[in-house]
Amino acid sequence: MENLFQIFDIDEVKAASYKLSVIVPLFNEESVLPIFHDRLKIALSGLQSEWEVIYVDDGSTDRSHLILQQLRAESLKVGVARFSRNFGKEEAMSAGLRLATGDAAVIIDSDLQDPPELIPEMIEAWLGGADIVNMRRRHRSGESWLKKVTAHAFYRVINRLSDVPVPADVGDFRLLSRRAINALNLLEERNRFMKGLFAWIGYKHVTLDYNRDARAAGKTKWRYWRLWNFALEGITGFSVAPLKIATYLGSACAGMAFFYAMYFLLKTLLVGESVKGFPTLIVTVMILGGLQLMAIGIIGEYLGRLFIESKRRPLYLLEDYQPPSPSKEEENP
Ligand code: UDP
Ligand code: MG
Numbered sequence: 001m002e003n004l005f006q007i008f009d010i011d012e013v014k015a016a017s018y019k020l021s022v023i024v025p026l027f028n029e030e031s032v033l034p035i036f037h038d039r040l041k042i043a044l045s046g047l048q049s050e051w052e053v054i055y056v057d058d059g060s061t062d063r064s065h066l067i068l069q070q071l072r073a074e075s076l077k078v079g080v081a082r083f084s085r086n087f088g089k090e091e092a093m094s095a096g097l098r099l100a101t102g103d104a105a106v107i108i109d110s111d112l113q114d115p116p117e118l119i120p121e122m123i124e125a126w127l128g129g130a131d132i133v134n135m136r137r138r139h140r141s142g143e144s145w146l147k148k149v150t151a152h153a154f155y156r157v158i159n160r161l162s163d164v165p166v167p168a169d170v171g172d173f174r175l176l177s178r179r180a181i182n183a184l185n186l187l188e189e190r191n192r193f194m195k196g197l198f199a200w201i202g203y204k205h206v207t208l209d210y211n212r213d214a215r216a217a218g219k220t221k222w223r224y225w226r227l228w229n230f231a232l233e234g235i236t237g238f239s240v241a242p243l244k245i246a247t248y249l250g251s252a253c254a255g256m257a258f259f260y261a262m263y264f265l266l267k268t269l270l271v272g273e274s275v276k277g278f279p280t281l282i283v284t285v286m287i288l289g290g291l292q293l294m295a296i297g298i299i300g301e302y303l304g305r306l307f308i309e310s311k312r313r314p315l316y317l318l319e320d321y322q323p324p325s326p327s328k329e330e331e332n333p
Pocket of ligand 2: 109111113215220
């Protein structure tokens with residue numbers, strides 16, 4: 001049976017022309033933005049289709065905004081959204097997905113780590129029937145070994161814990177079909193762990209491999225503390241396993257404490273007890289205290305997220321949005 005929820009027929013889209021949206025979240029990228037735009041333009045010029053680029057300026061404080069204004073003045077295919085402050089990349093991507101009007105959207109970093117030249121290949125996979133084209137990094141050049149090791153560990157952990165598989169080494173560089181975009185736009189949660197959300201919506205995923213280049217200029221916006229928080233967000237947003245771990249650890253401890261108590265009881269009854277065992281006492285108290293604090297901490301993480309969700313604040317606030325305007329009249333004002 002045909003999929004009832006298929007919004008359009010792929011062959012129809014192929015035959016007719018389609019429109020591609022390119023979503024670029026950026027934060028303080030003045031040094032790479034002009035180079036990025038040139039490379040993107042060249043990569044897109046080979047396409048048969050119509051396209052638009054939506055830059056989401058995540059509250060940049062450098063000259064990025066001025067550069068974007070200039071890019072928009074040069075081409076009407078460029079739309080520029082500006083956040084009222086720095087909300088974070090996940091929020092910027094969400095904004096881009098809501099503003100995109102294309103039949104498919106590509107999310108791409110502005111630092112040229114994701115080569116725009118791969119976009120035609122991604123479109124081909126989409127036309128072949130994929131709803132989500134994930135781009136898996138074959139190498140991560142220009143990234144420290146610590147980042148590589150921690151990233152690797154993160155994917156292992158999250159896949160152990162989470163209910164939906166999050167493909168390893170797939171970044172945010174990906175293509176989404178219109179129905180995948182619509183599905184994502186339905187998700188209103190504040191916990192925007194996008195890698196998890198992409199996996200959660202399901203549909204047909206295709207994964208292509210590519211070599212991730214080093215950043216063309218400027219420096220990474222991720223500090224380790226931020227990455228750690230990102231990982232926590234991912235784990236707590238997609239799994240309640242840590243809550244269970246706390247329960248199991250607590251039960252195991254209580255069980256051990258019970259047997260330990262039995263042992264002492266028997267020992268005292270059979271051989272009597274001198275005033276020894278002070279170290280055992282301290283160790284037991286400290287272990288139990290630590291476990292309790294840990295369990296409370298885990299509950300706190302979830303409770304904190306619940307608190308944030310319950311306020312139902314908007315995900316981001318726009319300072320302004322200048323959409324790409326396809327009309328010809330505006331070409332020469
Ligand atoms: N970015 C963003 N908001 C932020 C941090 C980063 O929009 O708060 C953008 C950034 O401008 C870039 C992309 O997200 O286009 C990836 O960021 P970065 O290169 O710093 O991360 P990395 O590639 O090192 O993981
Ligand atoms: Mg980067």
